[in-house]
Amino acid sequence: MARPKKLQVNPMPETVLDRRDVIPLLIENPHDFLVVAGLAGSAQELTAITNDGPNVYALAGAMGAAVSMGIGLALAQPKRRVLCVTGDGELLMNLGALATAALMNPPNLTIICVDNGHYGETGNQDSHTGFGVNLAKIAEGSGIPAVLTINTMDDLPEGSRLVRQGNGLAFILLRVKEGKPLNTGRLMNPAVGRTRFRQHALGHV
Amino acid sequence: MTSHDVTTGAVTWPDQLYDLLKRANITQFAYVPDAGHRVLIDRSLADPDVHSVALTTEEEGVALLAGADLGGARGVLLIQSSGAGNCINMLSLNKGGKFPLLMLISMRGEFGEGNPWQFPMGQATQPVLEAMGTIVLRAEAPAEVIPTVEAALTMVFQSGETVAVLLTQRLIGAKKFA
Numbered sequence: 432m433a434r435p436k437k438l439q440v441n442p443m444p445e446t447v448l449d450r451r452d453v454i455p456l457l458i459e460n461p462h463d464f465l466v467v468a469g470l471a472g473s474a475q476e477l478t479a480i481t482n483d484g485p486n487v488y489a490l491a492g493a494m495g496a497a498v499s500m501g502i503g504l505a506l507a508q509p510k511r512r513v514l515c516v517t518g519d520g521e522l523l524m525n526l527g528a529l530a531t532a533a534l535m536n537p538p539n540l541t542i543i544c545v546d547n548g549h550y551g552e553t554g555n556q557d558s559h560t561g562f563g564v565n566l567a568k569i570a571e572g573s574g575i576p577a578v579l580t581i582n583t584m585d586d587l588p589e590g591s592r593l594v595r596q597g598n599g600l601a602f603i604l605l606r607v608k609e610g611k612p613l614n615t616g617r618l619m620n621p622a623v624g625r626t627r628f629r630q631h632a633l634g635h636v
Numbered sequence: 637m638t639s640h641d642v643t644t645g646a647v648t649w650p651d652q653l654y655d656l657l658k659r660a661n662i663t664q665f666a667y668v669p670d671a672g673h674r675v676l677i678d679r680s681l682a683d684p685d686v687h688s689v690a691l692t693t694e695e696e697g698v699a700l701l702a703g704a705d706l707g708g709a710r711g712v713l714l715i716q717s718s719g720a721g722n723c724i725n726m727l728s729l730n731k732g733g734k735f736p737l738l739m740l741i742s743m744r745g746e747f748g749e750g751n752p753w754q755f756p757m758g759q760a761t762q763p764v765l766e767a768m769g770t771i772v773l774r775a776e777a778p779a780e781v782i783p784t785v786e787a788a789l790t791m792v793f794q795s796g797e798t799v800a801v802l803l804t805q806r807l808i809g810a811k812k813f814a
Contacts, residue, residue, distance in 0.1 A: 461767050465707070467706075492732070493726055493728050493729045494698065496698075496699035496702070497727060498704070499695075499699035500700065500703030501703060502700055503699070503705075503706075503707070503709070503711070506664060506689075506706025506709070507703070507706070507708060507709035509665070523701075525695070525696060527691070527692030528692070530692055530701075531689065533689055534690060624733070625706065632706065632707060632708065
């Protein structure tokens with residue numbers, strides 16, 4: 432009978448990076464950005480590395496929202512650099528958002544997909560990327576102009592350059608091992624998060 | 637103000653509606669292509685002062701406009717009733733996060749509909765939106781469109797509510813099927 436099978440068409444190297452090491456190195460000073468963080472691991476991690484910063488809107492629901500929110504925010508704030516940090520499961524729920532991002536092409540938006548190949552929040556089940564679906568190829572096929580896959584520490588300098596100095600829309604697939612994200616607890620009230628973010632970004636509610 | 641040109645009889649409310657949205661400082665027009673919203677979509681595409689965002693599915697627009705709100709911008713989501721169903725879980729952002737949202741929904745599956753596939757979602761549009769905390773207003777006649785959307789704009793951007801204005805099939809006419 433039919434069941435998910437490991438894909439043979441997208442061979443990718445074994446994951447070696449630990450997200451808790453590599454995400455802070457990739458983003459460096461997260462306070463330089465306005466950030467939308469997709470639910471679960473990404474939201475926990477961005478909250479942790481900003482010490483619960485008001486420049487991070489951390490989702491704990493609305494799965495599939497992160498990239499679209501990043502587009503809307505980047506269009507609204509063209510002079511600020513916007514990061515959308517999300518996971519493979521969250522992104523898989525709305526792949527069409529990559530196509531929309533490419534069409535709108537906001538030059539101040541970088542999308543980072545932290546791909547651990549698993550649904551870390553719901554019991555660590557394999558995600559489609561764990562079976563071999565390659566989100567970087569989907570981003571390329573969508574027409575996003577700069578697409579980078581980070582497999583090892585050697586790939587990090589180019590990733591940091593794209594995040595900080597990139598002159599156009601970029602997608603970074605950050606392939607990491609299974610394992611817990613940095614987690615220091617996070618704000619779970621979405622309305623308070625909105626007010627706090629707007630106060631920070633706009634100077635008013 | 638009339639909703640028809642008195643000499644030609646042409647429908648004028650779609651252009652008046654675009655002008656109203658511009659006066660309300662709407663700068664992000666998000667849509668899934670639809671004949672019912674043709675004038676608004678085409679005018680947004682031709683307008684250098686607004687972002688015209690084509691979506692692959694309607695829920696993208698709910699999230700997009702929440703992101704716009706985080707950045708201090710106002711938007712409108714232009715969809716068909718079938719697409720309202722695609723938004724439901726994403727409206728958690730609005731109910732839980734108090735993100736303001738204006739949706740204009742061109743209706744199918746109601747008054748005079750000839751395509752049976754349109755009825756399930758068309759008939760469910762208002763109750764499922766209301767179940768997610770969206771306030772639903774209806775425009776049944778040309779003269780009702782502008783005052784209804786004016787009211788919705790105040791409810792959304794002054795009071796922070798999520799409001800859907802249904803542009804009903806009685807207003808826009810039923811699509812003809814052979």
